[in-house]
């Protein structure tokens with residue numbers, strides 16, 4: 049899948065697109081002086097390796113995450129109200 053950017057080549061050429069050096073994803077609006085680029089995903093992963101990138105989650109991982117969150121909130125709030133009311 050290669051798209052040739054033949055649409056309106058700008059002579060000013062301030063920005064260009066480069067593949068991310070980590071994952072190969074195309075990074076847009078890179079400074080024309082840049083030789084290599086890193087996409088925001090890889091940047092955020094470098095900053096925080098534990099960061100969750102929602103679009104990277106598959107269905108199972110996403111459900112897992114939702115479950116954990118839902119169980120945490122429900123479990124806690126139900127327990128506390130039940131205990132305090134009884």
Ligand SMILES: [Zn+2]
Pocket residue numbers: 068069070071072073086087088089090091
């Ligand atoms: Zn990347």
